[in-house]
Amino acid sequence: MRIEHGWQPSEIERLVDIDKATASRLIFTDENLFRLELQRIFMRTWLYIGHESEIPNKGDYVTRKMGNDPVILVRDQAGRVRVLLNTCTHRATLVCRADAGNARGFTCPYHGWVFGSDGALVATAEDETYGGKVNFRNLDLRQARVGSYAGLVFATWNHDAPPLDEHLGDARWYLDIMFGHTPRGMTVLGLPHRWTPTNNWKLGPLNFAADGPHAVKVHGPIVDATLAGGNGARAMIHQALLQSPSVSAGPYNGIWTQGPQEMPEWMGHPPEMVALYEKTLNPAQVALFRRCIASVGTVFPNFSWVYGPVSFDMQADPITNFFAIRVWQPVAVNRTEIWNWFLVEEEAGEELKTRAMRAGVRTFTAGGTFDQDDSEAWHSIQRGSEGEMSSTVDVSFQVALNYRDRPIADWEGPGVAYPSNYCEVTEFNNLVQWRAFMTGAR
């Protein structure tokens, strides 16, 4: 019998009130809902695992998570990318305990079972002792379905899920802008930063889906200090956020903050790189990207990115774009691991790569000047949501009531766009997707 963890579908439906654009705070605090999320979301949809540039050669591997399951992302000896459940089929031991490496296969540390880089069982402790009574093929490492789009490797345990291309659907047009704007695509600058905010895993994806209004309050000071070198920046960003599009397209929700007309195009992009973008993207994509001063988005359930131009010294430090991607790993109802990578175009020279790395680590990571303040806000949300009385007060996305019926009419991209980063529609849509998976509608 299926364990329902005390929640009926009709009750879950009421947790996200679509008419009112509100949600129960229990979605951030209820332990049973957290267990259900692992089953109904993380076991059922495509999850981001890693970037192809992390495993360029045969035998290269990195260890990752899908929900609360440890997995290995490996390029096997035939060159095929695989995602293996990192648990020995004999007694459940982790067969790989490193963060990264290169190996022909994986040997269990307990009884010495050996698995190939393709996950196939190569040898047990002593094959002869089974006397031919066991089919060893049933003891290969469990494998997830793997799909890749624009260098992004996704996997799912659900063999009934639609193919990755179909799942991403309209989101691909936006993923192309971020991850496919040069012929060779993006590359990671290193292995991920990992840190552990003390809040529910959904607060990050929601913020990145994206929360326009928090930007001025939480990040106003760092924007003033790094974008225009003076107090004009915050006011400029405020206006830009109010007037820029937010987009929902397939599993993607996010914002494309546009700099004012008087701001130069392609800030922080060297001309030789811009030439590549204009060659690779279509005109509508170029139009959205060239004056973009913040692209922040989430692909449901837990993959996000943040991109934008920054300079820590407008006199001496050329404006450079940071680009961070991350997954929000569910650890417990009130604990999340953030895995955060920095990306740059494969075609970028060493100097641009170094500048992109510095722009990234100074902004969006545990010690980043933007992230450190977000995490405190999210921690405070968690602490503010845990009480009995608190659980009777809903979280509000009600700016959506003012915007959701007036999408941008002549939007050139797929999906639906709304005319303000303050609209809260796309952020709330992330929760509508959550509700669909949690009630079994998806």
Add this chain to the structure above:
Amino acid sequence: MTTEAARRVIDDALYRRVCEFYYDEADLLSQRQMGQWFALLAEDIHYRVGFPEFYEHGTQRKVGIGNPYFDDDHTSLKVRVHLLGNPTTTTAESPPSIYNYFVTNIRARWAEQPGGEIEVDSRLLVYRVRASEPVPYILGARRKDRLRAVDDGFRIARRDAAIDQAIIQAPNLSFLL
């Protein structure tokens, strides 16, 4: 001791001054006197904080150019110090957290290149309690510095630190090492 190693030993009085410098620096960071701490940095400082990764023996491989947690120069540290030192410009540190910096295992030698700089290794333990979280967070780190003697003491010309956690067990690093 080789002649070269002997040349690099600093005398007791200088070692004492180096130790006092590090205790003073730890106090400034503990008290969040960020402006005074910033005054200890040389204008050409390169400040870097890396992190460990776990590899099986002999299988370490490089991915990308590498991305430490911090990679800062004088101007970007000035921005960080400005934000962290002012209650109106930080959410993470308002109210200010309680900090206690413990610095130990201090080794000091003249740098190999002549020029009056001193190489200093130290170990650091940072103890932090935030207003919204009573459970303390403790982070160990190792630091390799280059100190430059100036008229009124020393300036930190280079800091290569590494934290002792592969997965940071805290929501943020809203402090400097």
